[in-house]
Amino acid sequence: MNNIKTKFSIRDLENLSGIKAHTIRIWEKRYNLFKPNRTDTNIRYYSLSSLQKLLNISFLNKNGYKVSKIANLESEEIPLLVKEIALSKxxxxxxxxxxxxxxxxxxxxxxxxxxxxxxxxxxxxxxxxxxxxxxxxxxxxxxxxxxxxxxxxxxxxxxxxxxxxxxxxxxxxxSQIKNDGEIYVLFLPDNEIHELGLLFINYELTQRGFHSIYLGQSVPIDSLKYLTDYYGKIIYVSSFTIKPEKEIINDYLIEFSEKILQNSNHSLFISGRQAIHIEKEQLDDKITILDTIKDILDSLDSTNQQAG
The missing domain is CATH 1.10.1240 (Methyltransferase, Methionine Synthase (B12-binding Domains); Chain A, domain 1)
Structure with a gap:
């Protein structure tokens, strides 16, 4: 069972705060900012309050406060100062x-x-x-x-x-649909579940008044083909975060092209970490690879303006 985490190694603190472990040790020894505990087997660990304090110190340091000055503050003063700065900036x-x-x-x-x-x-x-x-x-x-x-x-x-x-x-x-001619179909490939980026794209398209159809996680190519019976021009949008695997991603796109894009007005826009494994020289010219969600939205806006 996963419980609330209350014990952190110095590597945990480094990963969570972005402050190097070496720096944390220096702050600990020089300024006495943290007091690690020890397990029964003498392994050092830090409490949740130590993590919170480190995050606050990191925040103040990034906002121009020297660690030596922060060390002179009372413990209860640090979060108050963080809140004050956060509200003013x-x-x-x-x-x-x-x-x-x-x-x-x-x-x-x-x-x-x-x-x-x-x-x-x-x-x-x-x-x-x-x-x-x-x-x-x-x-x-x-x-x-x-x-x-x-x-x-x-x-x-x-x-x-x-x-x-x-x-x-x-x-x-x-919002009202401004352009009913182009349909945006948002989907994730088989076994892909990381949909936050795609949900945000759907939000942005809805805000712009575009006609979007959100299909969500793990949609087979054959299921996507059914939409082509209803719409003459579909802009498919997807994100490849962990799927398809690099060994099959190019075969996936070949199949997508053959079943969806060939002899059609449809197109596909892709972003996500797995896209680096795509062999672009063999890519269908109806498929566009972009780095970020913002790039996807900018490209869709440009496409829509040209169509208009």
Missing amino acids: DSSNHAVNLFKMAMLNFDKALFLSTFNNLVNHKSLSAIFYEVFVPLLENIGLLWQTDTITPAHEHFIFELIKQKILVHTDKISKV
Whole structure:
């Protein structure tokens, strides 16, 4: 069973804060900022409060405060100063740290309060690019280094997903479809479940008044083919995060081209980590590979303007 994590190695602190382990040790010895505990077998570990303190110190340091000055503050003064700076500045870094703490503690209330504070000052698009994207990139590293468990990842992903869905539902009730000629079909390939980026693209397309059909996770190519019976021009959009595997990704795209794109007005836009394994010289000219979600949206906007 996955429990709340309360003990952290110095490598955990490094991964979570971005501060090198060597630097943490120097701060610990020189300024007495942290007091690690020891297990029965004499292995050093740090508490959750030490992690919170390190995240706050890191935040203050990035905002111009010298560690020597921070060390002279009382422990209760540090979070108050962090809050004061975060309120006076457009501080996305602090929000990322709060979301990390919410994830580690499975603390839904902290997630919601942090998100609500952000949404009072930023659009969902700004929150996604400035806060969620850096957070998700960091979570990928934390998962790979065993700092967090899949349970932590799923917890935070589902909360972000809920917020994107709520905002999409709100704008879909008031926005009108501007161009019904082009249909955007958003899907993930077989066994691909990482859909946050795709959900955000769907939100942005809905906000722009485009006609989008969201199919979601793990959609077989043959199922996509049925849509071609209904629409003459489909722009398929997908994200390859862990699937298809590099050994089969090019065969997947060949099959997609043969079944969906050939002799049609349809096209496919792809982003995601797995896209680096695509052999672009053999790629169908109706398939476009882009690096980021923003690149995808910019390209779709450009395509739509040219069509208009």
